[in-house]
Amino acid sequence: MPDPPNRIAERRLTVWRMAFALFDKGADWHGPFYGAGYRDPVIEPILDNGTNPDMLAVTDSHFALLEVSCSPNKDFAGVREYGKGQLTSALKARVGDRPRSRAGAPFFVTTESGIKSFPPDLNAIRVASPAEVYLPRVEDDNLRESLESWAGFPKPVSSYSLLGLPESDIDEIKLPLAGILKGLASEGGVVRANEVADYLLGDLADAVTQPAKTRLVKNVATLLERAGAALSEAVSYDRSDRSLTLKRIDTPAGRKAFSKAISIWMQVPFLESFSSDEPESEDD
Amino acid sequence: MSTYPRTRKELFAAISDRLGDNQKLLETTGKPSLQQLKVFWLEVNREYSPRPAPGSPWEPTESRFYTRLDTSQETQNHMWLDATNDRIWYVYTFADRKFASSVIQSELTSQRGVDRVWLAEDFLESIRQRKGYQGRGFGFSFKGILARESSEEELPRFSAKFWLGSTEPTPEQNAFLALAKETFSAASLRMGRSSSNPNFGGSGVLLEVFARGHMTVTTSEDPEEVIGLINEIGSTYASELGQIEARRLRFPRPVEFGFHTSLDLERFRGIVESGLGPTRLWLQRYEVDGDLHRYTGVDLHTNQLLNLDVAPSFGYLVVRKSGCMNAAPRLMTISTELLSSKTSMFFEGAQMFA
Numbered sequence: 232m233p234d235p236p237n238r239i240a241e242r243r244l245t246v247w248r249m250a251f252a253l254f255d256k257g258a259d260w261h262g263p264f265y266g267a268g269y270r271d272p273v274i275e276p277i278l279d280n281g282t283n284p285d286m287l288a289v290t291d292s293h294f295a296l297l298e299v300s301c302s303p304n305k306d307f308a309g310v311r312e313y314g315k316g317q318l319t320s321a322l323k324a325r326v327g328d329r330p331r332s333r334a335g336a337p338f339f340v341t342t343e344s345g346i347k348s349f350p351p352d353l354n355a356i357r358v359a360s361p362a363e364v365y366l367p368r369v370e371d372d373n374l375r376e377s378l379e380s381w382a383g384f385p386k387p388v389s390s391y392s393l394l395g396l397p398e399s400d401i402d403e404i405k406l407p408l409a410g411i412l413k414g415l416a417s418e419g420g421v422v423r424a425n426e427v428a429d430y431l432l433g434d435l436a437d438a439v440t441q442p443a444k445t446r447l448v449k450n451v452a453t454l455l456e457r458a459g460a461a462l463s464e465a466v467s468y469d470r471s472d473r474s475l476t477l478k479r480i481d482t483p484a485g486r487k488a489f490s491k492a493i494s495i496w497m498q499v500p501f502l503e504s505f506s507s508d509e510p511e512s513e514d515d
Numbered sequence: 516m517s518t519y520p521r522t523r524k525e526l527f528a529a530i531s532d533r534l535g536d537n538q539k540l541l542e543t544t545g546k547p548s549l550q551q552l553k554v555f556w557l558e559v560n561r562e563y564s565p566r567p568a569p570g571s572p573w574e575p576t577e578s579r580f581y582t583r584l585d586t587s588q589e590t591q592n593h594m595w596l597d598a599t600n601d602r603i604w605y606v607y608t609f610a611d612r613k614f615a616s617s618v619i620q621s622e623l624t625s626q627r628g629v630d631r632v633w634l635a636e637d638f639l640e641s642i643r644q645r646k647g648y649q650g651r652g653f654g655f656s657f658k659g660i661l662a663r664e665s666s667e668e669e670l671p672r673f674s675a676k677f678w679l680g681s682t683e684p685t686p687e688q689n690a691f692l693a694l695a696k697e698t699f700s701a702a703s704l705r706m707g708r709s710s711s712n713p714n715f716g717g718s719g720v721l722l723e724v725f726a727r728g729h730m731t732v733t734t735s736e737d738p739e740e741v742i743g744l745i746n747e748i749g750s751t752y753a754s755e756l757g758q759i760e761a762r763r764l765r766f767p768r769p770v771e772f773g774f775h776t777s778l779d780l781e782r783f784r785g786i787v788e789s790g791l792g793p794t795r796l797w798l799q800r801y802e803v804d805g806d807l808h809r810y811t812g813v814d815l816h817t818n819q820l821l822n823l824d825v826a827p828s829f830g831y832l833v834v835r836k837s838g839c840m841n842a843a844p845r846l847m848t849i850s851t852e853l854l855s856s857k858t859s860m861f862f863e864g865a866q867m868f869a
Contacts, residue, residue: 251766251767254766255766255768255769255863256864257771257861257864258771258773258829258859258861258864261864264660270766271765271766271837274768292579304787386829387804387805387806387807387826389767389769389771389824389831389833390769390809390811390822390824390831390833391767391768391769391833392767392822392833392836393767394801394811394822395751406799406800406801406802407799407801409799409801410798410799410801410810410811410812410813411811411812411820412700413790413797413798413799413812413813414797414811414812414813414818414819415820417797417813417818418627418654418818419813430820430835433767433822433833433835433836434766434767434836461793483790483791484788486790486791486797487789487790487791489790490789490790490797491547493799494788500790502784502785502788502789503787
């Protein structure tokens with residue numbers, strides 16, 4: 232039975248975060264691409280053959296292309312096309328122009344199991360636990376070694392700023408949006424649905440085209456309209472330009488009241504706190 | 516009124532005179548002066564170009580230099596603000612620290628884009644080592660606001676300060692101090708060196724640097740040394756922040772915190788979701804991933820949006836792409852004071868500000 236849409240978006244969020252973690256290093260762990268010298272991947276690059284992998288990362292000697300997916304029954308034709316593409320002049324300028332060879336066939340990054348049965352002209356990495364790799368075509372020996380010795384992430388990874396994806400549905404973005412509204416209310420002012428969508432997309436915002444954002448922006452607008460009704464003491468919605476005007480909330484009492492209203496709207500329990508706002512003192 | 520400094524040149528001449536007088540007093544009486552130099556470093560977000568409000572007690576008396584004279588009575592409560600640097604402001608005063616802190620909080624850090632500098636324990640220690648100063652003690656202060664007590668008064672509190680002399684502690688004393696350092700992150704570090712005056716056996720420099728971004732100079736026989744140190748701390752801090760912000764622009768890498776005392780996640784939620792309490796975080800939990808609770812919301816120090824993932828023993832902070840990284844050392848300091856008495860902070864696997 233196919234997953235309902237929200238479950239797919241949630242899993243896509245998870246696999247994207249784990250894909251970012253492949254290029255990161257924590258206090259007591261490091262991702263296998265980081266370990267092989269690949270840092271700061273370019274998101275959604277466009278290659279010279281017009282194809283559009285999810286990530287590109289380079290070392291001084293190699294470049295690697297990655298596809299991030301949680302779909303186990305993917306049509307791999309598009310991914311194979313990445314393998315024929317090269318870096319454009321703009322990409323070379325961005326990552327530093329020097330001769331580089333392919334790290335191997337494109338790397339398919341997924342949380343799903345069953346990667347060992349993937350086509351032999353693709354590499355695959357299962358990032359969810361238990362982690363596993365399928366590496367029939369890797370040319371960068373350092374990367375192969377790093378991937379083969381990788382045991383997976385020892386603990387949940389960071390959000391990497393990703394709160395939503397273009398396909399996220401209303402239920403998935405509701406709680407993150409509540410946090411964003413708290414943030415915006417602390418300053419007050421006007422915010423448009425498109426800007427809130429960018430907050431949700433985090434570092435993916437620049438890489439997602441406006442048409443691809445349409446559904447997310449529409450879902451955000453729907454929620455902002457609902458916020459206008461549910462939080463009418465503090466916000467008002469203007470349907471003409473899909474904007475929300477927020478009163479500035481800058482007192483403890485105001486924050487408590489707004490938090491309570493949000494909890495009721497979100498149908499989550501509001502936890503009372505007795506902490507005071509008194510600053511801590513220091514002894515001389 | 517004209518006897519008080521109104522320019523940088525006059526201020527630093529006055530600081531030199533005062534430090535000289537204080538050192539003489541110490542050498543002759545063995546007692547430190549009560550009129551000690553205090554310096555506060557403030558972090559300024561260039562996006563907002565803040566300035567002391569016109570009409571406020573801060574009078575511009577030179578380019579990017581402000582004088583705040585206390586005209587109410589004959590006091591030492593005068594303050595000077597050097598706002599030359601775009602990222603770090605320097606406030607100088609001989610006033611009582613609590614008075615100065617209160618003025619800074621109400622008149623400067625209350626502005627959007629102005630925050631304290633937050634000096635993590637490793638940063639304090641790196642200053643001491645770089646200057647070759649002896650450790651002369653340390654302080655810590657912890658109030659466990661996540662404890663499930665029924666009232667504010669019942670919350671667990673631990674605070675102490677250790678004053679050490681210039682002689683090395685015994686092994687037993689060192690073991691005691693090491694245990695305190697393992698249990699609590701330092702809220703301040705005292706450091707100094709012996710006098711170069713062969714006729715005086717006391718300290719030639721003695722100062723205390725606080726995690727909340729200020730320093731008290733008990734004594735100094737060389738004003739240039741102290742003035743240089745003040746600038747060095749500010750510029751090193753600005754440089755580290757700038758480097759991490761540049762790296763953040765390229766990749767949403769989190770700052771990772773290690774909590775040595777496990778956090779009570781439900782109590783944490785109760786505090787940050789209501790936007791009350793001294794953490795000054797106003798967040799919304801949006802996801803639970805095993806033991807990791809994910810929040811998004813605002814840091815009320817700056818009203819900037821941030822993402823914070825919190826587990827009992829670790830946490831991740833991701834600021835927005837062009838966000839201010841001062842949130843990281845601030846959360847570190849807040850954690851050591853209120854959440855987990857000992858906290859570590861890493862970026863890309865390396866300790867930050869070390």
